[in-house]
Amino acid sequence: MARAPLTAALVVAEAAALADEAGFDAVTLSEVARRLGVRTPSLYSHVRDLAALRDGITDLALRDLADRIALGVAGRSGRAALEGLADAHRTFARERPGRWGSLQRRAGPAAVGADGARAVVALTDAVLGGYGLPPDERVHATRLLGSTINGYLTLEGIGSFAHSSPPPQASWDRILDALDAVLRAWPART
Structure with a gap:
């Protein structure tokens, strides 16, 4: 059987x-080339x-992630939309740990400006808009959500919650309740 022609999408x-x-961190050009059955220089025609x-x-x-969030928040608002957003992140981190890892770093301008990034931002903004937060406050709320969700998922991913009770799901639910309460009571700017 002939091998499919190499493309940028296939390499990625x-x-x-x-x-x-x-x-x-295991992603290197040489390892990707080995897996594709080509020499490393062959990849430079497809990735810089x-x-x-x-x-x-x-x-x-x-x-x-944007597709998952869109499904999780569709037709929902408030606490239900927040849960859909957060659970989409959590499921993604569990099912695609290496891709999740790619989101835990400072990305280049091409990735930051890509359609997927804009979609994640727009969906997060829509969830926060459902709480009535004014646009100039949403960046702060987005940072709070990102810090909380990413921190929890990082600790859960390395097994930090596996040694004690209650189960991690109970804490996750409490965290979402707390975030919901904070977003509902977001302080007005004076």
Whole structure:
């Protein structure tokens, strides 16, 4: 059977699969080339360098995450939309750990400005708009959500909650309740 022609999308998809299997830091041009059965220089026709390859994974991850968030928040508002947003992140982190890892770094301008990034921002903004937060306050609330969700998922991912009771789901539900309460009582600017 003939091998499919190499494309940028195929190279990034293989790198993303490697990230999910072995961790984001395991992604190198030489390892991706080995997995594709080509020599490393062959990849340079499709990706500029390792940074561009990693940004490609980030872009792929953001598009996938945006799709999951959109499904999680559709037709919901308030606490239900917040839960849909947060659970989309949590499920994504569990199912695509290497791609999740690609979101835990400072990405390049191409990834930050890509459609997936804009979609995640717009969906998060819509959830916050449902709480009545004015646009100039949403950046602060977005940072609060990101810090809380990412921090929890990082600790959960490394097994920090596996050694004690109650189960992590109970804490997750309490955190979402607390975030909901904070967003409902967001302080007005004076």
